[in-house]
Each structure stands twice: as structure tokens, then as C-alpha cells.
Amino acid sequence: xxxxxxxxxxxxxxxxxxxxxxxxxxxxxxxxxxxxxxxxxxxxxxxxxxxxxxxxxxxxxxxxxxxxxxxxxxxxxxxxxxxxxxxxxxxxxxxxxxxxxxxxxxxxxxxxxxxxxxxxxxxxxxxxxxxxxxxxxxxxxxxxxxxxxxxxxxxxxxxxxxxxxxxxxxxxxxxxxxxxxxxxxxxxxxxxxxxxxxxxxxxxxxxxxxxxxxxxxxxxxxxxxxxxxxxxxxxxxxxxxxxxxxxxxx
Amino acid sequence: xxxxxxxxxxxxxxxxxxxxxxxxxxxxxxxxxxxxxxxxxxxxxxxxxxxxxxxxxxxxxxxxxxxxxxxxxxxxxxxxxxxxxxxxxxxxxxxxxxxxxxxxxxxxxxxxxxxxxxxxxxxxxxxxxxxxxxxxxxxxxxxxxxxxxxxxxxxxxxxxxxxxxxxxxxxxxxxxxxxxxxxxxxxxxxxxxxxxxxxxxxxxxxxxxxxxxxxxxxxxxxxxxxxxxxxxxxxxxxxxxxxxxxxxxxxxxxxxxxxxxxxxxxxxxxxxxxxxxxxxxxxxxxxxxxxxxxxxxxxxxxxxxxxxxxxxxxxxxxxxxxxxxxxxxxxxxxxxxxxxxxxxxxxxxxxxxxxxxxxxxxxxxxxxxxxxxxxxx
Numbered sequence: 001x002x003x004x005x006x007x008x009x010x011x012x013x014x015x016x017x018x019x020x021x022x023x024x025x026x027x028x029x030x031x032x033x034x035x036x037x038x039x040x041x042x043x044x045x046x047x048x049x050x051x052x053x054x055x056x057x058x059x060x061x062x063x064x065x066x067x068x069x070x071x072x073x074x075x076x077x078x079x080x081x082x083x084x085x086x087x088x089x090x091x092x093x094x095x096x097x098x099x100x101x102x103x104x105x106x107x108x109x110x111x112x113x114x115x116x117x118x119x120x121x122x123x124x125x126x127x128x129x130x131x132x133x134x135x136x137x138x139x140x141x142x143x144x145x146x147x148x149x150x151x152x153x154x155x156x157x158x159x160x161x162x163x164x165x166x167x168x169x170x171x172x173x174x175x176x177x178x179x180x181x182x183x184x185x186x187x188x189x190x191x192x193x194x195x196x197x198x199x200x201x202x203x204x205x206x207x208x209x210x211x212x213x214x215x216x217x218x219x220x221x222x223x224x225x226x227x228x229x230x231x232x233x234x235x236x237x238x239x240x241x242x243x244x245x246x247x248x249x250x
Numbered sequence: 251x252x253x254x255x256x257x258x259x260x261x262x263x264x265x266x267x268x269x270x271x272x273x274x275x276x277x278x279x280x281x282x283x284x285x286x287x288x289x290x291x292x293x294x295x296x297x298x299x300x301x302x303x304x305x306x307x308x309x310x311x312x313x314x315x316x317x318x319x320x321x322x323x324x325x326x327x328x329x330x331x332x333x334x335x336x337x338x339x340x341x342x343x344x345x346x347x348x349x350x351x352x353x354x355x356x357x358x359x360x361x362x363x364x365x366x367x368x369x370x371x372x373x374x375x376x377x378x379x380x381x382x383x384x385x386x387x388x389x390x391x392x393x394x395x396x397x398x399x400x401x402x403x404x405x406x407x408x409x410x411x412x413x414x415x416x417x418x419x420x421x422x423x424x425x426x427x428x429x430x431x432x433x434x435x436x437x438x439x440x441x442x443x444x445x446x447x448x449x450x451x452x453x454x455x456x457x458x459x460x461x462x463x464x465x466x467x468x469x470x471x472x473x474x475x476x477x478x479x480x481x482x483x484x485x486x487x488x489x490x491x492x493x494x495x496x497x498x499x500x501x502x503x504x505x506x507x508x509x510x511x512x513x514x515x516x517x518x519x520x521x522x523x524x525x526x527x528x529x530x531x532x533x534x535x536x537x538x539x540x541x542x543x544x545x546x547x548x549x550x551x552x553x554x555x556x557x558x559x560x561x562x563x564x565x566x567x568x569x570x571x572x573x574x575x576x577x578x579x580x581x582x583x584x585x586x587x588x589x590x591x592x593x594x595x596x597x598x599x600x601x602x603x604x605x606x607x608x609x610x611x612x613x614x615x616x617x618x619x620x621x622x623x624x625x626x627x
Contacts, residue, residue: 130313
């Protein structure tokens with residue numbers, strides 16, 4: 001079962017406002033991998049993530065998550081599938097009417113209603129601690145948090161149900177470098193010990209080098225690079241060259 | 251679902267010569283947490299004797315399971331540092347270490363509680379701050395108006411015309427429909443009363459006075475408060491949430507010039523005009539009822555209306571509307587500007603705009619009624 005790809009994208013196409021943002025995109029993710037999706041602004045990384053979790057229908061091609069074809073799933077099956085993965089939105093998307101702790105408790109309360117309250121609070125405390133939030137953050141409203149703290153709280157919510165698959169949209173943007181590296185380490189341990197699979201979009205070169213097992217490069221609607229960082233960085237392509245050169249110039 | 255899995259012990263405790271051995275069985279995962287808790291509770295762990303943790307029969311361990319195990323053992327006097335770990339995979343050890351390290355750093359959180367006094371004080375403080383902010387808003391709008399008078403070129407014509415269309419033009423159908431129906435109902439009720447006295451023609455007097463002086467301006471103002479007031483607050487509030495208003499300020503522009511004044515002028519200009527269409531629609535509705543049910547032909551209705559409804563009454567009705575407009579625009583814009591950066595706040599402020607501006611309109615209307623009691627006939 002482990003050999004079966006966790007995420008399978010086959011010749012996916014997307015049209016946004018008359019313009020083909022994705023034109024034949026294919027890749028697969030296997031269990032326990034951390035894969036980074038990179039590409040210039042406007043290459044549809046966020047759109048692609050939204051399609052993978054079923055928030056948006058692709059205009060062509062096929063998406064299979066955990067062995068199930070998204071297009072063929074009914075809404076009940078899709079809901080069931082959604083419990084098995086977590087999604088971190090770019091700006092957190094915390095429920096603004098709830099305190100941080102309640103935000104993290106929401107998926108637990110909705111999907112595991114039989115879980116006694118003390119155990120639920122124990123898990124909430126754990127997740128908040130795992131993402132490195134200070135203890136006083138739990139009782140705060142999302143609007144009282146800084147951008148980086150909102151992001152961590154959102155990650156805690158995405159992790160609440162012990163997902164098998166995690167989609168992260170720019171997880172380390174807005175974090176200081178120290179917190180970003182700590183985030184990378186936490187993610188690595190979680191991935192290794194929980195057999196988690198992670199697909200993240202990022203512009204953080206340190207995350208690419210230090211964290212990602214593989215990177216996928218989107219350029220003009222196509223995948224122009226797919227492999228370990230070292231291999232992709234060596235690809236002779238104008239955009240890839242420019243992307244990785246920004247670092248060597250420093 | 252998972253809670254009803256076949257019962258098998260999730261952990262066993264053996265006491266031997268070298269100390270205690272805690273064997274973990276099966277899955278230690280979130281879905282089995284209640285069973286794990288129950289299983290751990292039945293064990294009688296001696297805090298004084300060394301404890302070995304044997305994971306030889308452990309299938310899967312997730313962070314919730316690892317955390318619960320460590321918390322329980324910690325409460326029993328066996329923190330992770332004192333445990334001997336046997337049979338864990340490299341990943342399992344890393345997970346235990348991760349969970350334990352984080353736990354040490356973050357102490358348990360304290361919950362905030364508010365007493366009655368705090369709640370009362372908080373509300374009083376919020377009221378005072380709100381009043382101060384409201385006054386400041388009126389002042390700033392006045393300042394922006396003064397600045398506009400000095401530099402008339404800074405008027406935002408495009409925004410003004412957009413707002414004139416949204417507030418005025420697009421409201422005409424609903425305003426006319428509502429007032430037509432009010433005219434129908436009012437004429438019908440009044441007509442039944444007047445027929446008892448054989449004085450049906452007096453319907454014209456009552457309807458003309460009632461619609462021109464009260465109903466048309468009031469119904470129109472309430473509609474505009476609900477329609478445009480809510481739209482102003484929601485729009486400005488959403489702009490506040492996405493920091494567009496901050497962006498306007500940092501570009502060196504005044505949000506009052508760019509956002510508030512066009513809306514204020516649009517409502518000030520359009521409410522009297524809408525009220526006039528409301529007069530027309532209401533009287534048309536009344537005339538139709540009079541013709542169909544009370545036996546007053548339309549020509550008779552209108553010629554009597556010309557005799558009994560002086561222009562001053564119509565003008566009095568229209569004169570009130572700029573005051574309504576001012577109240578609606580100021581309440582709606584101020585409310586929009588005081589939205590905090592979250593979605594719930596937008597909803598709360600929009601609700602409060604509608605309620606407060608309708609109350610304000612009714613208050614102003616009764617103030618006018620008291621201040622100008624004489625009615626010309």
C-alpha cells in the first residue's frame with residue numbers, strides 16, 4: 001500500500017480568465033515525502049493546491065488523492081477524504097469569531113465528537129506547543145495575533161486530526177528565519193515519525209535546501225523540473241538558473 | 251467507529267527483578283485515545299521503581315498518542331528522561347523527544363475570566379470610547395468638507411457618480427414599489443373609515459397629507475438605511491480588513507475625501523429625489539384604490555388633491571430627508587471605519603449600522619414632528 005502514490009496529478013489543465021495557467025501538469029507524491037512546489041508569482045501554485053483539496057475543479061486532467069479520484073467522489077466521500085488531510089492557507093484562514101484554542105479544537109469536536117473534553121484539550125495544548133505558540137496565545141482571538149503567530153495557529157489546526165497528508169501554502173512566509181528553521185525541523189520530525197506526506201509551496205530557499213526531499217518547478221503552465229533540489233538546481237533553464245542564482249549573488 | 255473496535259489490552263505492566271516493564275500494544279493513535287486513557291488508568295505504576303518502556307508490539311504511534319503516554323507517565327513520576335526505552339524505531343524516539351521537549355518549554359495555559367465588574371467597566375469604557383470616536387469622525391468629515399471647499403478640484407467625481415447610481419438610481423424600483431403598496435393599504439384603510447361617514451372624498455386629504463409628510467420620506471429613508479447604509483459599512487469594513495484604507499492613507503490620500511464624502515454627498519442628493527418618487531408612487535397607489543374600491547375616479551382624485559395638498563406640505567416632507575441622509579451616511583461610514591480586522595466584526599458592524607440608522611431616522615422624524623406641529627390644509 002505504501003507503494004501507491006499519495007497524490008497523483010495527471011495532465012491537469014486550468015483556465016483562469018481566458019488564460020491557460022496550467023497546461024498539462026503531472027506529478028506524483030509518495031508516502032513520507034516532503035515536496036516543495038516552486039514557481040514565479042502567478043504560476044498558479046495556490047490554484048493548484050486548491051484543486052488538489054477539491055476547492056476548485058480542474059478544467060482538464062485528473063487528480064487522485066490517497067488513491068481516490070476527486071472528480072468521481074460524491075460530497076460525502078469527499079468530506080470523509082478531507083478528514084485525512086490538512087490544509088494550511090496562505091494567510092491562516094483562522095475562524096475570526098473563535099479563540100485560537102477553539103480554532104484548533106474545531107476539527108476534533110466536529111469529527112471526533114466522542115472524544116472527552118480533557119483529552120481534546122490535551123491534544124489542543126500539544127498541537128499549540130508543537131507549532132511553538134506561546135501559552136498565552138491559546139486564549140487570544142486571531143485578530144490579536146501577529147501574522148506569524150496566526151500562521152502557526154493555523155498549522156496547529158491543520159495538524160489537529162493527525163492527517164496523513166498535509167498541504168501547506170507558503171508555511172514559512174512571514175516567519176522570522178529562526179522560527180522558520182524551527183518550523184522546518186518540527187515538520188521533518190512529524191513527517192518522519194507519522195509517515196506524513198507534505199506538499200508545500202514556498203519561496204524560502206533555505207526550506208528548499210534544508211527541508212524538501214524533492215522540488216517541482218512550475219513554469220508557464222508546465223512542470224519543468226521534478227527531482228531532488230541538487231538535481232533541479234542543475235537544470236539548464238533560464239528561470240531555474242535565475243531562481244537559484246538569487247542566492248549565490250548574496 | 252474506532253471506539254467500538256474489539257477489545258484487546260493496549261498496554262501491560264510486568265514487574266520483574268530489574269524493575270517495571272510497560273509493554274505497548276497495537277496502535278497508539280488519536281482515534282483510540284479514550285481506550286488508551288482507560289488502559290493506562292488501570293495500571294498501577296510504582297513511581298519509585300525504574301520503568302522500561304517496551305515498544306516491541308507497538309504498531310503505530312502518533313503525536314496525540316505519544317503525548318498522552320508521556321503526560322500520564324509524567325504524572326506518575328516517570329518523566330521521559332527517567333525512562334528506559336526499548337524497541338522504539340528511530341522515528342518513534344524522535345516523536346517522543348519532540349513531544350516531550352515542546353511540553354517542557356510551554357507551561358499549561360491560564361484561562362482568562364471576567365467578573366461582573368470587569369464586564370460593566372468594559373462596556374462603559376467601550377461606550378465612552380465609541381462616543382469620542384463618533385465625535386472625532388464627525389469632526390474629520392467636517393474638516394474634509396472644508397478642505398474640499400478650498401480645493402474643489404479634489405472632488406472624486408467618479409466615485410461620486412458610482413455612488414449616485416448605487417444609492418439612487420438602483421433604489422428607484424424598490425422605493426417606488428414599497429411606497430405604492432403603502433399608498434394602496436393606507437387609502438384602503440382610510441377609505442373604509444370614511445365611507446362610514448359618507449365622506450369618501452376625504453380619503454384624498456388624508457392620503458395626500460400622510461404620504462407627502464410622513465410615509466414617503468420615512469419609508470424611503472428606512473429602505474436606504476437598510477440598503478445603502480449596510481452596503482457602505484460592509485464595503486468600508488471589508489476594505490479595512492484587507493488594509494485598503496491603510497493603503498489609501500499611506501498613499502498620502504485622505505480616506506474621508508476618497509471614501510466618505512462621495513458617499514455622504516450621494517445619499518444627501520439622492521434621498522430627497524427618491525422621496526419625491528416615493529410621493530408619486532404612493533399617491534398613484536392611493537388613486538388606484540380610490541378608483542377601484544371607493545368610487546372616486548382618478549380625475550376627481552387628482553383635482554381634489556391639487557386643492558387640499560399644498561406645496562409646503564410636500565416640501566416639508568422632502569426637507570426632512572437631508573437630515574435623515576446625514577445621519578445614515580455618518581453612522582454607516584463611521585461604523586465601517588471602526589471594523590476590526592476580522593470577518594465577524596464586519597457582520598456585527600453592518601447589523602449595528604442598520605439598527606442605529608433606522609433608530610436615528612425615526613428619532614429625527616419625531617423631532618421634526620414635534621418642532622413643526624402645525625399642518626396647513
